[in-house]
Amino acid sequence: MITIIDYGLGNIRAFHNVYERLSIPVKVARVLEEVEEASKIILPGVGSFDYAMRQLNSSGMREVLERRVIDDKIPVMGICVGMQMLADSSEEGTEPGLGWIKGNVCKFDANLIPFKSRLPHMGWNTIVPKENVNLFNGIENHGRFYFLHSYYFECDEKSQVISTTDYGITYASAVNKENVYGIQFHPEKSHNNGIRLLNNFAKL
Amino acid sequence: MLNPRIIPFLLVHNKGLVKTVKFKEPKYVGDPINAVKIFNEKEVDELIVVDIDATREGREPNYSLIENLASECRMPLCYGGGIKTVEQAQRIFGLGVEKIAISSIAVKNPDIITEMAFRVGNQSVVVVLDVKKKLLGSHYELFTHNGNKSTGIDPVKFAAQMEKAGAGELVINSIDRDGMMNGYDQTIVDKIREVTDLPLTALGGAGSLEDIGNMVKRHGIIGAAAGSYFVFKGKFRAVLINYPTSLEKETLLNEYFLPQWGTHNKGFKF
Numbered sequence: 071m072i073t074i075i076d077y078g079l080g081n082i083r084a085f086h087n088v089y090e091r092l093s094i095p096v097k098v099a100r101v102l103e104e105v106e107e108a109s110k111i112i113l114p115g116v117g118s119f120d121y122a123m124r125q126l127n128s129s130g131m132r133e134v135l136e137r138r139v140i141d142d143k144i145p146v147m148g149i150c151v152g153m154q155m156l157a158d159s160s161e162e163g164t165e166p167g168l169g170w171i172k173g174n175v176c177k178f179d180a181n182l183i184p185f186k187s188r189l190p191h192m193g194w195n196t197i198v199p200k201e202n203v204n205l206f207n208g209i210e211n212h213g214r215f216y217f218l219h220s221y222y223f224e225c226d227e228k229s230q231v232i233s234t235t236d237y238g239i240t241y242a243s244a245v246n247k248e249n250v251y252g253i254q255f256h257p258e259k260s261h262n263n264g265i266r267l268l269n270n271f272a273k274l
Numbered sequence: 275m276l277n278p279r280i281i282p283f284l285l286v287h288n289k290g291l292v293k294t295v296k297f298k299e300p301k302y303v304g305d306p307i308n309a310v311k312i313f314n315e316k317e318v319d320e321l322i323v324v325d326i327d328a329t330r331e332g333r334e335p336n337y338s339l340i341e342n343l344a345s346e347c348r349m350p351l352c353y354g355g356g357i358k359t360v361e362q363a364q365r366i367f368g369l370g371v372e373k374i375a376i377s378s379i380a381v382k383n384p385d386i387i388t389e390m391a392f393r394v395g396n397q398s399v400v401v402v403l404d405v406k407k408k409l410l411g412s413h414y415e416l417f418t419h420n421g422n423k424s425t426g427i428d429p430v431k432f433a434a435q436m437e438k439a440g441a442g443e444l445v446i447n448s449i450d451r452d453g454m455m456n457g458y459d460q461t462i463v464d465k466i467r468e469v470t471d472l473p474l475t476a477l478g479g480a481g482s483l484e485d486i487g488n489m490v491k492r493h494g495i496i497g498a499a500a501g502s503y504f505v506f507k508g509k510f511r512a513v514l515i516n517y518p519t520s521l522e523k524e525t526l527l528n529e530y531f532l533p534q535w536g537t538h539n540k541g542f543k544f
Contacts, residue, residue, distance in 0.1 A: 079394075083370030087345050116367070117395035151395070180471065185276075185495040185535070188471040190397035190442055193495070194319055195276040216320075216350055217276075218372065218397050236275055259350045259372060261317045 072096045072272055073108030077129035079122060080114025080152060084258035088265055094272045102134040109144055110271065111135070114258075115151030119175065119221070120163030122151045127165075139170065143249045145274050146170075153245070153252030154223055162221050170250045172226035182238030190220040197233040197243050197255070205244070205251060205270050206233065213263045215255035217243075223252060278490045278531060279319040281499040282517065283477055284309060286325045286339065286355070293501050295453030297404075297421035300326075303505045303513045306339070310346045316517040320350045322375065322445070322475075322499060324402075326420050328356025329378050335362060337369060344370030352400055363390050367398070375445065377402045378418040381425055381432075384439050391440030400475075401436045402445040405429045405462055414462050421449045429462065434469045441472065445499065448478030453502050455481025458489055467493060475499050483518060487530035494535035 072089055076082050076098045089096035099105045113135075115122045126132055139146045148156045157167045160175035167175070180188040194214045199206035206213075222241040225231050235243035235254070245252040251271070257264035284306065285292050291309055292300035303309075306323065313321055323343055328335055335356040344351055347370075354375025357363055363374050374394070380387055380401050391399050404417045416427040433444055446466055448459040458479045467474060475497030476489055486498040507514035518526065 079367070081367070081370050081372065083341075083345055083368075084347075087370075088348075116372075116398060118392060121393065186467055186471060186493065187473045187495040190473065191276070192397065192443070192473050193276050193279045193497075214277075218350070220397060256350070256372075259348065261314075261348055265348075 071108060072110045072112065073099045073104065074112045074114065075105070075126075075131060075135065076100045077131065078125045079117050080149070081116065081256075081258060082114060085112055085114065085268070088258055088268050089272070092265070092269055092272070094269070099131065102131050105131050105134045105138060108138060110274070111138065111144060111146040112271075113146060113148040113152040113155065115149060115153075115155060117151060118162060119151060119154055119160040119167075120165045122155060123163070123165035123167065126155065136168075139250065145249045145251065145271070147251040147253060147271055149253050149258070150219060150256060153254050154221060156245070156250060156252045157223055160221060171223075171230060171245055171247045171252060173245075174224050175221045176224045177221050178238055180238075184238070190218055191237045192218045195235050195237065195255075197235050199233040199244075200231070203232045203246070204274060205246070205267060207270050208266050209263055215243075215257065215260040215263055217255045219254060222254065275536065276495060277319075277527060278493075278495055279475070279497040280486060280518065280523065281320045281322055281475060281497050282313060282318055282504040283322045283499040283501045284324070284505075285501065286323060287327055289339070291505075292326075293453060293505055297449050297452055304515070307342055307346055309505075309515055310343055312515045313517065314346070314348045317520065318349055318517050320352065320497070321347060322352040322354070324353075324375060325355030330419055330422075335366060337365065340366055340371060341369040354400070354402060360386070360389050360393055363394055367394055373398045373400050373443070375400045375402045377404065378423075380436065380441075381416065381418055381427065384435060387436060387439040387441050391442070395442070396440050397442040399441050400443040400445060401441045402447055403429045403432065403466075404447045404449055406449040407459070407462075412461070414465075417449060430465045430469055433466045437470045437472050443473045443475065443497075444470065445475040445477055445497070451479030454479055455502050457481065457485045458498075460489070460492065463489070463493070473497065477501070483522065483526055487526050490527070491530040491534060494531065
């Protein structure tokens with residue numbers, strides 16, 4: 071059962087709709103018992119880093135979430151701010167992150183961006199996926215996804231970067247360590263490429 | 275690389291989809307949910323839906339309509355109309371919307387932008403500027419309440435103020451060009467581009483792919499939005515939901531975007 075963590079932010083409904091359309095069992099977790107039953111977890115997120123961390127910390131689900139991810143090693147995928155929360159810290163705030171993938175979340179340097187429209191990085195951009203990553207099965211090199219963010223995940227271990235994207239710099243648009251995945255773009259709002267990715271996650 | 279966005283802009287009036295001319299004469303063009311389904315098939319970049327009754331009637335946003343739109347949409351959705359409080363904004367995000375469009379309340383109480391931005395993230399707060407050219411001179415004025423209420427505010431100054439307040443995007447909507455399909459008002463877009471680094475979306479006047487192309491050529495990364503162009507076809511304005519195919523889009527970008535704005539993907543050693 072794919073379980074989407076609802077801690078008060080992130081587009082829960084969009085993920086739910088995609089999986090329903092794919093006829094893949096999906097559930098929304100609002101209390102810890104529901105996290106216990108999960109076999110795969112999606113951690114969505116929008117908004118500011120600190121607000122997201124505080125919401126998760128006060129949701130009552132964090133502890134069991136950590137146990138399921140760290141001890142039980144069930145696959146988890148953080149999306150957008152949900153990806154950034156996997157890091158140790160963020161320049162956007164002062165709250166510590168989950169620290170599941172080593173790294174820091176940094177703000178894009180607006181001076182490096184070749185357009186007058188600088189931040190947020192918003193719209194359809196391409197990804198260059200690493201080879202043989204199951205999450206990207208069937209997704210072409212330079213496949214397009216929808217992005218909406220001003221901060222990016224600076225991963226300590228370059229080997230944990232599974233896709234890159236250009237925006238002023240070349241940065242990690244997806245990361246992975248063992249059962250933990252982070253995706254900066256929005257597969258739930260990226261038409262067929264996004265649906266394919268979410269389907270791939272379900273099959274991991 | 276990042277592409278400019280081509281965005282259908284839809285108006286909801288009496289639960290139906292309408293298209294106006296200079297913000298007047300709303301003409302029924304179909305059912306909103308059905309339109310979203312068609313735009314899904316056409317893989318549009320983004321969708322903006324504005325309920326033009328909510329603020330005028332002083333009522334709450336229609337949450338069930340928003341929920342239905344959001345669950346149907348497979349692309350980012352921006353909703354506007356009647357949003358006055360942070361709580362309403364959060365409730366709307368909970369229904370599955372990516373961005374909210376704010377207009378009259380941003381004029382009345384600019385601080386609310388800051389508050390909303392903290393709760394839902396700057397990138398999700400879009401301010402819509404309904405602008406009209408003044409009869410004399412080269413100045414513009416900001417309007418609210420579907421173009422019925424003049425504010426005396428200079429939209430260029432207001433744009434800079436909104437960026438400071440924490441808005442994540444500005445939509446520049448030309449009342450004079452609305453429904454005219456005779457090209458965007460470049461002047462006001464240029465003026466606002468000079469004072470802000472925020473993503474901009476131009477609206478009002480697009481009548482051809484060339485209009486969209488010219489906007490892209492001038493500004494590179496920009497949102498080119500249109501109402502009439504995506505719901506009417508032909509000189510008799512027959513209702514037909516349409517959007518450029520991926521090939522048409524590629525051709526457009528090759529001609530208007532890449533020669534000036536293209537950069538190469540620098541790549542990355544895995």
